[in-house]
Amino acid sequence: MPVLTITQAEHVVAAALERANTSPENAARVARALVSAEADGLKGHGLSRVPTYAAQARAGKVDGRATPTATRPRPGVLAVDAAHGFAYPALAIVADELPEIARAQGVAAAAIRRSHHCGAAGHPVEALAEAGLVALLFANTPAAIAPWGGRLPVFGTNPIAFACPVPGRAPIVVDLSLSKVARGNILAAKQKGEPIPEGWALDADGNPTTDAEAALKGTMLPLGDAKGTALALMVELLAAGITGANYAAEASSFLDAEGPPPGTGQLILALDPLALGGEAALMRVSALAAMMEGQEGARLPGVRRLALRETARREGLSVAEATLAAIAAL
Amino acid sequence: MPVLTITQAEHVVAAALERANTSPENAARVARALVSAEADGLKGHGLSRVPTYAAQARAGKVDGRATPTATRPRPGVLAVDAAHGFAYPALAIVADELPEIARAQGVAAAAIRRSHHCGAAGHPVEALAEAGLVALLFANTPAAIAPWGGRLPVFGTNPIAFACPVPGRAPIVVDLSLSKVARGNILAAKQKGEPIPEGWALDADGNPTTDAEAALKGTMLPLGDAKGTALALMVELLAAGITGANYAAEASSFLDAEGPPPGTGQLILALDPLALGGEAALMRVSALAAMMEGQEGARLPGVRRLALRETARREGLSVAEATLAAIAAL
Numbered sequence: 216m217p218v219l220t221i222t223q224a225e226h227v228v229a230a231a232l233e234r235a236n237t238s239p240e241n242a243a244r245v246a247r248a249l250v251s252a253e254a255d256g257l258k259g260h261g262l263s264r265v266p267t268y269a270a271q272a273r274a275g276k277v278d279g280r281a282t283p284t285a286t287r288p289r290p291g292v293l294a295v296d297a298a299h300g301f302a303y304p305a306l307a308i309v310a311d312e313l314p315e316i317a318r319a320q321g322v323a324a325a326a327i328r329r330s331h332h333c334g335a336a337g338h339p340v341e342a343l344a345e346a347g348l349v350a351l352l353f354a355n356t357p358a359a360i361a362p363w364g365g366r367l368p369v370f371g372t373n374p375i376a377f378a379c380p381v382p383g384r385a386p387i388v389v390d391l392s393l394s395k396v397a398r399g400n401i402l403a404a405k406q407k408g409e410p411i412p413e414g415w416a417l418d419a420d421g422n423p424t425t426d427a428e429a430a431l432k433g434t435m436l437p438l439g440d441a442k443g444t445a446l447a448l449m450v451e452l453l454a455a456g457i458t459g460a461n462y463a464a465e466a467s468s469f470l471d472a473e474g475p476p477p478g479t480g481q482l483i484l485a486l487d488p489l490a491l492g493g494e495a496a497l498m499r500v501s502a503l504a505a506m507m508e509g510q511e512g513a514r515l516p517g518v519r520r521l522a523l524r525e526t527a528r529r530e531g532l533s534v535a536e537a538t539l540a541a542i543a544a545l
Numbered sequence: 546m547p548v549l550t551i552t553q554a555e556h557v558v559a560a561a562l563e564r565a566n567t568s569p570e571n572a573a574r575v576a577r578a579l580v581s582a583e584a585d586g587l588k589g590h591g592l593s594r595v596p597t598y599a600a601q602a603r604a605g606k607v608d609g610r611a612t613p614t615a616t617r618p619r620p621g622v623l624a625v626d627a628a629h630g631f632a633y634p635a636l637a638i639v640a641d642e643l644p645e646i647a648r649a650q651g652v653a654a655a656a657i658r659r660s661h662h663c664g665a666a667g668h669p670v671e672a673l674a675e676a677g678l679v680a681l682l683f684a685n686t687p688a689a690i691a692p693w694g695g696r697l698p699v700f701g702t703n704p705i706a707f708a709c710p711v712p713g714r715a716p717i718v719v720d721l722s723l724s725k726v727a728r729g730n731i732l733a734a735k736q737k738g739e740p741i742p743e744g745w746a747l748d749a750d751g752n753p754t755t756d757a758e759a760a761l762k763g764t765m766l767p768l769g770d771a772k773g774t775a776l777a778l779m780v781e782l783l784a785a786g787i788t789g790a791n792y793a794a795e796a797s798s799f800l801d802a803e804g805p806p807p808g809t810g811q812l813i814l815a816l817d818p819l820a821l822g823g824e825a826a827l828m829r830v831s832a833l834a835a836m837m838e839g840q841e842g843a844r845l846p847g848v849r850r851l852a853l854r855e856t857a858r859r860e861g862l863s864v865a866e867a868t869l870a871a872i873a874a875l
Binding site: 288289290291292294319320321322323324326328349361362363364365366367369375377379387389391395421438439440442443445446448449451452453455456457458459462464482484486487488490491492493495496499500502503506507510511512513514516 | 618619620621622624649650651652653654656658679691692693694695696697699705707709717719721725751768769770772773775776778779781782783785786787788789792794812814816817818820821822823825826829830832833836837840841842843844846
């Protein structure tokens, strides 16, 4: 497989997006986000997205030339209109402006509306943790999960991400979606003609299924049964209900160039640990990390991701020939 | 079974706590919280707690005469010291003071340290939603869940609660703990001499077990496998790490009168939906509720709880003779 440096990969992606009606500034931000996800081993949010992003920018489903704008309706709130552009330029405003607000107010919220796929949800909170803040992100995504007991999808797979600074080392980062497994696992089973395990999905009538094709026409099951659906409802209300974004069931796909812009939302909360727990707060975080790492077989979440990132920085990114060719052909 | 009105039940509980070295004001707050949980059908947080609460107040493990105090280290933060008293007087300060802060700042955080069992986690957020706010609560509890891959408990069952106002009707309330099932289910199986299903718990060596007795010596499994453990870590850091409270693994039991005070923590976040999404935000919540309720078999979380509450208000609370006798004997 061809190996690219991080910088080379960013240039290749940015150039492809610029050819697809995206401004150089936005293309650079999107490229950095996708290459960062790829480097972390989060391939579903990495270079595989370039062709669909480019197709959406060409079709106007995402406005590659949009400039997000922000207002401060209250001292602790940053309201960001992503203007149906990519999410990453809107997230960059949050990364730039939320730390100062959170430090002054003790807690701050950024509400992003008219947004798009937010990519690796751990990255925006990790950036805030690197600025010394404890951060939460809630994002909604196109509909995939039914209300518990129902059969029509109303909630997205709705990621929750969290990050917390740890003195002297990388932040603790939690990043999880609320479906039991990613939809890609069902697509892969279908391509291989294999059944899927029970508990992954329901068919279009709301019945459990092990048939990958029936599952793709139905809904994804959440982690933790009814509790997971309740969390998906919570994220839907936080990320879309109160930000003014589209709900999952109103959002068009992130994966094709059909229809209007998805218009989904993200809510980011940032807390200053020094305001809440005083000077001792961050040392306490180290203490919890030690309790976890002191146990054989246990580790902090994100350790594998950081190791992959380090390897990519040192040795470059291996990218499949077909992926590079598809990007070059855009 | 004897039937008591809500007011009678509150008087019985408050009187028992006053006899157990608790101030009349604190006893009234604790009684209201326990009776509210009982009325909602949340018996694990209801009258069953009175004997252990009273024993802890007598032993000084909880300070029944404590007066919680609050400071405002930043404009958006209320830092509450529960002073090793019951959690409910501290939560009452949050209910009184957080709405005004959240409306002025757009978002507000209350950090409670040196706290105790917070009871039905949905109730404090429901109260904030009745004041027009969207609210989140994270609480840590004594250690029950191991880090993923480990065998020693580091995290509590760590409830997450969420509430959101809905125009013209009761708020949507989500209230869930992060263990797959409540520990009470394992205790019940042990008493009946029955095995427990796989997936509920691990034994003391970190291996899956269906033996109830081995499970009680081991750890509880989280909902959603590794993702649930990641959420439990997140709650531990939010509720204890950054509030200055004790971690789960440092906290004594909520269920006996042995040892020092538990000293756990709670973090409550309140957002003003009008600041985030403008005037339309709350009508959008109604729209999501309609999408869920329009499906056969689906319902909003908390519907059963509200129906039970209504019945208890109208017809009174049926309380087991033995429970009443135990409370009267305190």
